[in-house]
Amino acid sequence: MIAKFTSRRAPIYDDIPDEKWNNWRWQLSHRLNTVEEIEKVFKLTDSERKALATQNLFRVDITPYFISLIDPDNPNDPIRKQVVPTATEMVPFTAMMEDSLAEDKHSPVPGLVHRYPDRVLMLVTTQCATYCRYCTRSRIVGDPSATFSRDEFEQQIEYLKNTPQVRDVLLSGGDPLVLAPKILEEILRRLREIPHIEIIRIGSRVPVFLPMRVTSELTEMLEKYHPLWLNIHVNHPNEISEELAEATDKLAKAGIPLGNQSVLMAGINDCSHIQRDLVQKLVRIRVRPYYLYQADLVEGAGHFRTPVAKGIEIIEALRGHTSGYAVPQFIVDAPGGGGKIPLQPNYLLSSSDHKIVLRNYEGYITTYEEPSEYQHHNPKTCAYCQNKRPEPGQSGIAGLLDGEQMFIKPEGFDLLHERGGIQHRLKDDAKWQPLGIGSGKSEKDS
Numbered sequence: 001m002i003a004k005f006t007s008r009r010a011p012i013y014d015d016i017p018d019e020k021w022n023n024w025r026w027q028l029s030h031r032l033n034t035v036e037e038i039e040k041v042f043k044l045t046d047s048e049r050k051a052l053a054t055q056n057l058f059r060v061d062i063t064p065y066f067i068s069l070i071d072p073d074n075p076n077d078p079i080r081k082q083v084v085p086t087a088t089e090m091v092p093f094t095a096m097m098e099d100s101l102a103e104d105k106h107s108p109v110p111g112l113v114h115r116y117p118d119r120v121l122m123l124v125t126t127q128c129a130t131y132c133r134y135c136t137r138s139r140i141v142g143d144p145s146a147t148f149s150r151d152e153f154e155q156q157i158e159y160l161k162n163t164p165q166v167r168d169v170l171l172s173g174g175d176p177l178v179l180a181p182k183i184l185e186e187i188l189r190r191l192r193e194i195p196h197i198e199i200i201r202i203g204s205r206v207p208v209f210l211p212m213r214v215t216s217e218l219t220e221m222l223e224k225y226h227p228l229w230l231n232i233h234v235n236h237p238n239e240i241s242e243e244l245a246e247a248t249d250k251l252a253k254a255g256i257p258l259g260n261q262s263v264l265m266a267g268i269n270d271c272s273h274i275q276r277d278l279v280q281k282l283v284r285i286r287v288r289p290y291y292l293y294q295a296d297l298v299e300g301a302g303h304f305r306t307p308v309a310k311g312i313e314i315i316e317a318l319r320g321h322t323s324g325y326a327v328p329q330f331i332v333d334a335p336g337g338g339g340k341i342p343l344q345p346n347y348l349l350s351s352s353d354h355k356i357v358l359r360n361y362e363g364y365i366t367t368y369e370e371p372s373e374y375q376h377h378n379p380k381t382c383a384y385c386q387n388k389r390p391e392p393g394q395s396g397i398a399g400l401l402d403g404e405q406m407f408i409k410p411e412g413f414d415l416l417h418e419r420g421g422i423q424h425r426l427k428d429d430a431k432w433q434p435l436g437i438g439s440g441k442s443e444k445d446s
């Protein structure tokens with residue numbers, strides 16, 4: 001049984017027949033973006049009016065369905081703040097960047113961001129059903145002239161065909177689910193023709209902005225391209241409506257595992273009680289909270305930023321206090337392009353050579369006695385260690401533990417430390433035994 005949630009329609013839409021209201025094409029073509037249109041739903045503040053009258057602001061467009069979820073009498077409504085611009089968007093801040101995650105630098109071909117060893121982010125459109133004021137990709141999103149061409153799509157497919165380490169493709173944009181159904185299907189079909197692509201993921205806010213888009217035709221099409229995963233984006237419990245619950249039910253019934261990625265934002269969801277309500281409602285509609293992001297250093301979104309400690313506080317309030325399934329990982333996406341870095345409260349208080357001291361969510365402090373005898377895992381007799389896939393130069397800290405290297409050095413380290421001194425034993429590579437415990441290398445390779 002589907003959980004019961006509310007369904008709302010702003011009074012100006014009272015006379016719209018259901019066939020129109022529930023038609024995603026009607027919703028898209030009746031999006032609101034001007035002072036005059038939005039004022040028919042609620043009275044704008046001076047700051048909002050000023051922003052809407054400004055040229056070159058990040059694109060505004062709000063579906064009639066989504067604007068109906070806003071409380072017209074509350075200028076601080078958490079949904080309103082996500083989609084209605086204010087003059088604070090024009091205020092610059094320290095460390096503000098246009099492309100704070102250095103995505104463009106990581107793009108071997110236009111629209112493909114290859115940051116991690118085994119997976120890529122594939123931007124398939126710059127269009128969305130509604131535009132989030134804090135968009136991390138506002139440098140390209142919203143501009144119909146910046147959308148990806150057929151030629152660029154072919155380049156993306158060509159790169160993926162030639163890059164066998166990629167086993168996971170994450171479709172994003174923009175929002176892949178606003179693409180014409182035939183185009184989306186072609187993308188999925190072309191990806192499925194590449195044998196090394198094991199899973200496809202879609203990142204979409206369409207179920208939230210335009211739940212009527214999740215039709216049976218759409219889910220029947222998506223089902224053909226399993227294994228397919230989908231992450232939605234909900235930031236506040238008020239976004240969880242009857243319509244969204246029906247959309248996630250259809251997607252779940254099509255066998256698509258659902259996750260949620262949200263952004264921690266000042267004045268919207270920077271409260272552990274709001275977050276607890278949000279994650280509990282999400283699991284009721286079969287959506288597993290996946291990531292809670294620290295707001296990026298993106299132009300136009302400085303007023304949404306919270307201290308990082310707020311995210312730690314929220315995880316503290318969730319872990320142990322609610323279902324583990326409802327607890328997302330709190331993530332700082334590294335400025336400059338280092339990728340996602342998870343943060344959480346400390347649960348390890350201390351340790352000795354045979355014991356660790358831990359605390360739980362209640363402040364209960366316990367000890368865990370380590371085994372006194374441990375037969376180390378033997379990579380030489382482990383088929384997985386012997387046949388492991390070579391990491392394409394991104395093995396990182398795990399590579400240190402796995403015996404691939406003994407150290408990682410900052411850029412220029414060797415030059416800086418070249419004092420013309422005597423030969424150090426570490427300089428003689430032949431004398432370094434990579435075979436430490438954990439090394440997968442066999443005796444004959446070394």
Ligand SMILES: *Cc1c(COP(=O)(O)O)cnc(C)c1O
Pocket residue numbers: 113114115116119120121170340
């Ligand atoms: C977020 C992201 C991914 C996916 O990361 P997961 O942690 O696997 O969900 C992949 N590529 C890029 C560039 C990303 O930003």
